[in-house]
Amino acid sequence: MTDDTTLDRRRFVQATTAAGATLLLAGCSGGGGDGGDGSDGSDGGDSSDGSDGSDGGSGGDGGDTQYLAEEPDYGGWFDGANNYEQTVDATGQDEVTVDVGAGDGLAFGPAAVAVSPGTTVVWEWTGQGGGHNVAAESGDFESETVQEEGHTFEYTFEEPGTYEYVCTPHSSVGMKGAVVVQ
Template sequence: MDTSDTYTRRGLLRTGTGAAVGLAAAGATGTAGAQGSAYEGYLEDEGTWGGETVDATGMEQVTVRVGAQGNGGNFAFAPPAMVVEPGTTITWEWTGEGGGHNVVSEAGNFESDTYEQAGETFEYTFEEAGIEQYFCSPHKSQGMKGVVAVGEDNAEGDVVPFGAQPDFGGYLDDVPGFEGGAAPRRGQEEVGVDVGAGDGGLQFSPVAIHVDAGTTVVWEWTGNGAHNVVSEADEFESERTGEEGFTFEYTFEEAGIHRYYCDPHKGQGMKGAVVVGDDFPTLTGNVLRTGAVWAGAAVFGTVALLGVAAYQELFGEGSLTEY
């Protein structure tokens, strides 16, 4: 479906946010070429990055998770790329997963200690406009890298607003290291998921992804044990195998949240989800905990643009009370 001129929830929230706080966000039309060239290709081997830069302008402080799910384990920063205004403080917070991590500036502007314990933090205030590239020393070769674009003019790739987290209904609560959200993979015709990832080979990576309708997801086996991929809704089921390089694919046409699991290891938390399109249940709040004010601005900017009646017709009569 062509949504370039259509009033969709995603598009209206983006437009409404511009009216509320004066921000312009580009449409999410990422391509593999754009991903590779953005930020001088720095994130092209970062497995969770889908070519999107999260818009955190207008916020004084933002949190980035260290040791998030990705890159074959808990070897990612979440989000991997964001744009902020000069004077913004970023706080990196450790999840306690994936072993010891640190945060090191490529330009030598900052370097944290290496921590393993959950809840440890490190912060840095970005005063000058530009692009800051950083990494985790122990896991840089695995793709554990990030970018902070300081100043709106320095953002590259597709700039996207904070969005509500998908509500998985508790389905992924027992997945080791999973902290919510879905890896952005919109604008891609084909998306890969590793089968048998993680330290024990009992995870899908990424655990959850967000794709467009019509996207084909290709699961590829790592060779770490015998696994299969089974839809909770009986949409698909692969054979069980431990063969490295084996693949299974399915094209998702219906919007919503599609849950799946590995039959032999479901009880150990080997589960995943594919979020498709714009119409899916969400949690109250935002991907980043410090984004609640931004979300409110998006909603009420949209109301100002459309009027209450039009907003409620599109989003539901109870939508304004959720904030």
């Protein structure tokens, strides 16, 4: 019975976190400028998968979250990760924004994003969850650890591949992300 209660609490926390992140990001997404294609926050109805809110930053080039038709094999990278359900398809965009401190403050939003070569990913701090950084497992990039809202770090992805990254201070609690360049 304890396992069922724990599982129910986890589902409640995940659903509540996703709903809060969706509301937070819906309020923030209006500043992107290009907004246009139905950016009405309507992606909150994608069943109860907890990935809503990971939309946080497809760069202001539309509000409806689109996912890759075929999910990449991350080889278990996202086991135990916060806020990961599917990979957001942001291919064809010049710049993509990922929130640092999304959801309950201990997630990236979106956790996984697909981009085209030459795309710049901008990680933007929400100010939630304490001090965060963005550190590639490969060592290709690493930001400083910052807590303040609005801080940004960017990296331009030139080569195809999968780039896994973490928030070093919160990696043990599942604050992981990935950028797939295709």
